[in-house]
Ligand SMILES: Cc1cc2nc3c(=O)[nH]c(=O)nc-3n(C[C@H](O)[C@H](O)[C@H](O)COP(=O)(O)OP(=O)(O)OC[C@H]3O[C@@H](n4cnc5c(N)ncnc54)[C@H](O)[C@@H]3O)c2cc1C
């Protein structure tokens with residue numbers, strides 16, 4: 205047993221670092237480090253830079269234009285990229301729909317969609333949830349009726365994250381009402397510019413526009429956009445969720461944010477008048493988070509190593525362990541960051557999150573995002589399958605209860 | 606021992622709740638929060654007519670001479686309805702300070718207009734770098750002939766851009782964290798040298814950063830004794846904390862209610878989600894936390910009247926610590942149990958959660974007050 209990077213892994217880490225030092229635009233990194241608002245163009249810019257280097261898809265096999273990196277190498281890359289302040293690559297295309305297209309799509313779909321995901325030309329969003337189908341996804345009702353060479357789609361999706369920017373949406377739709385609810389679901393790829401699609405913002409509790417409602421009114425989707433077989437979509441959807449949940453462990457991002465919190469604690473003043481970091485009670489909380497995050501990181505690496513040995517198996521229910529701990533640790537970091545800012549976090553100054561803002565502030569620069577982040581990140585334990593649902597999965601699948 | 610309310614108290618609470626249910630529903634509240642001033646002059650007037658604004662003011666000045674227990678009843682109702690009107694800065698802090706240490710002339714000039722709803726007040730005390738330390742006052746007041754010249758900057762002044770009068774703490778002597786040498790002054794917000802940057806707070810309320818550059822005030826602006834304001838400030842803040850504890854309990858009650866309703870109506874997997882035992886237990890824990898908080902809000906309301914300052918502070922800190930912890934738990938869990946809807950701007954749950962978060966931070970968070978209780982163990 206050895207917890208250190210191997211010589212090859214060390215060399216790889218150095219290579220990644222050198223690349224980030226040379227290619228990550230400082231202005232972009234500054235935005236990320238200071239939790240300023242990122243625009244669509246920021247994500248696209250970074251994806252383009254990665255693509256140019258051949259690193260557009262860290263998780264894909266070489267045959268599809270990916271890096272062919274092992275799970276551990278991907279983790280190293282993500283960790284270094286997060287540490288350097290690179291924006292997160294957009295999961296919906298790279299980590300969600302692409303693996304499904306690779307595993308279950310046909311050659312024409314692979315050739316048409318994958319290169320555009322790699323280059324960042326297509327922005328994807330996810331159309332799973334509906335107002336009446338959240339945790340109980342199988343109860344979804346958006347219908348797709350086959351009429352000749354088209355499916356005609358009618359219904360409503362909820363919570364489409366960043367759907368306002370999207371070119372494509374991958375949707376679960378009902379193609380049959382026979383049998384168990386899971387059995388009549390299909391996986392469709394839909395062009396967001398299709399007539400009949402309306403996207404309406406849902407405003408989050410921190411005032412931001414991040415999710416949407418997406419309405420389908422007689423939307424025609426060519427049958428060639430069906431992935432795999434009709435009525436087999438549930439299998440593909442479950443396959444995809446396993447991919448989503450490792451991403452939610454977010455170890456690299458949390459490491460960077462914890463480091464930042466440590467800096468904040470050095471800059472802020474405790475009620476005693478001393479630096480906040482000297483307050484033992486506060487420091488204990490910070491230390492606890494470091495311990496928890498280390499444990500999560502090693503757990504993630506254990507899972508990834510095991511997966512690397514048997515890639516076919518996929519992650520399965522242990523992904524739920526990572527999702528629960530990852531999101532809880534993330535929420536705790538945001539909460540402690542807000543706490544570190546004291547009163548200063550209470551001012552609502554969303555304009556201060558725009559790059560280049562030079563107006564009045566309350567407290568240090570880090571205070572502007574603190575409370576909004578804390579409020580917004582309550583979502584972490586809700587989306588991607590709520591933490592209650594993850595615990596149900598653990599008790600049923602891992603414990604056999 | 607007696608935990609019951611008097612008939613008058615019960616009647617006051619009933620009529621206030623009726624008024625708020627009718628006139629201050631969640632949609633109206635949203636609208637008020639988005640208006641330029643952030644509260645409603647109409648509602649303020651009506652609260653004055655109901656006697657709510659004069660509650661803690663002596664009868665001689667047009668008030669009802671009520672106690673912190675009366676304030677508790679009011680704040681609890683305000684908490685349920687997420688009331689934005691500046692009761693805390695104007696009535697609890699502003700009128701409270703004038704009532705406790707004001708001269709006869711100051712009382713005459715200020716208390717009646719406050720009770721009538723004609724004057725808003727703000728308490729400008731905290732500064733950048735003070736965190737929750739009440740003794741940290743770097744703003745200075747230099748004697749100048751008969752009067753004083755004030756200079757400094759105050760942070761997170763609740764209603765600081767709306768109030769007609771500010772009560773400003775400033776040092777007439779001593780170093781930035783000495784217990785003596787702090788004085789209070791009444792300052793017109795429009796006085797030359799006073800500038801402010803007002804903003805919306807995370808809960809939809811209003812606050813301001815206030816700057817004082819060579820603000821000249823007369824001798825009659827001094828509120829209470831020169832240099833002896835710290836104990837007065839501590840008591841005023843304790844009164845405010847007691848009020849906030851009650852407000853938090855009201856907000857927790859409302860969250861329990863709305864979450865319970867949600868669990869009974871929201872269906873997934875063919876059943877109301879309230880049928881899932883894990884959610885039932887979660888709500889049971891939320892109820893326990895709320896009841897514990899209710900008890901401590903009562904402790905705060907009664908013990909804040911204690912003559913013994915050390916005992917008063919210990920009890921109020923105990924209450925703020927526990928109420929803050931409960932508020933955090935109940936708020937976070939209520940959002941969680943609402944699923945995605947809980948993190949949108951649409952439902953009251955998110956707004957109650959945000960208010961509870963703000964209450965936990967104001968005048969010291971749960972950790973801060975637990976630390977005060979804990980440090981107190983060394984002195985006994
Ligand atoms: C910010 C955000 C972004 C999102 N992005 C997307 C997206 O891009 N695409 C997409 O398709 N979806 C997205 N979602 C939807 C997300 O997947 C759902 O919100 C989630 O699955 C929960 O469903 P719900 O909100 O309907 O909550 P409900 O299912 O109504 O759950 C309410 C509460 O009940 C609990 N509960 C439900 N069932 C059980 C049970 N059996 N046992 C115990 N507890 C239970 C839940 O844990 C929760 O606490 C997003 C959600 C959010 C908040």
Ligand SMILES: Cc1cc2nc3c(=O)[nH]c(=O)nc-3n(C[C@H](O)[C@H](O)[C@H](O)COP(=O)(O)OP(=O)(O)OC[C@H]3O[C@@H](n4cnc5c(N)ncnc54)[C@H](O)[C@@H]3O)c2cc1C
Pocket residue numbers: none
């Ligand atoms: C020290 C001691 C002294 C006692 N003295 C007496 C006595 O003087 N006279 C007497 O008559 N009895 C006595 N008891 C018995 C006691 O009342 C039982 O132990 C108790 O009711 C629990 O029952 P059980 O031990 O069979 O556990 P079980 O009922 O088997 O419970 C096992 C676990 O399952 C949980 N559980 C069970 N049902 C549910 C449910 N519906 N939902 C969620 N969780 C559930 C329980 O909370 C527990 O964690 C005593 C027990 C102890 C330990």
